[in-house]
Amino acid sequence: MNVQVKRWLLSYAVAAVIFAAVDVVWIGTVANNQYESQIGDLLAPSVNLAGAVAFYLVYVVGIVHYGIRPSHPDATMRERVTGAALFGFFTYATWALTALAVLKDFPTVVALTDxxxxxxxxxxVTWLTATLLRRMFARAGTAK
Incomplete structure (x- = not known):
């Protein structure tokens, strides 16, 4: 396996752990309460685990590709975070604005919060992952 593939897979693994941890905190402290109070009647009685796992597996690919960019070692942190922010904006806006457009009484506050x-x-996730990887690579003598 070549170095680029190894870096990409390591970036994916680190980003996946960080994304899952940060998202669990968000869901537990903000999203669950907001969803329950604002769209409780739309929520399933339990989480579809297969759907959730599929989302995380696919979504982290986007964060790595558009944000972390392990294939572009010369990208600045600003470029990485900007790419990640745009990826997050367009993907979450797709869900939220579609829900606003097609679901009866979908709350604007939920769309904007999402x-x-x-x-x-x-x-x-991009900033934390890129910072951690930069330190790991610098210690290993493979900076960038």
């Missing part, structure tokens, strides 16, 4: 969360979580 979009803001998409921007924030992708930016934070």
């Amino acid at each position: 979009i803001a969360w998409g921007v924030a979580v992708c930016s934070v």
Whole structure:
């Protein structure tokens, strides 16, 4: 396996752990309460685990590709975080604005909160992952 593939897979693994941890905190402290109070009648009685796992597996690919960019070692942190923020904005806006457009009485506050969360979580995951990887690679003598 070549170095680029190894870096990409390591970036994916680190980002997946960070994203899952940050998202669990968000869901437990903000999203569950907001969803229950604002769209409780739309919620399933329990989480579809297969759907949730599929979302995380696929979504982290986007964060790695558009944010962390392990294939572009010369990208600045600003470029990485900007790419991640845009990825988060467009992906979460797709869900939230579609829900606003097609679901009866879908609350605007939920749509706006979700979009803001998409921007924030992708930016934070990218920044944390890129910072951690930079330190790991510097210690290993393979900077960038």
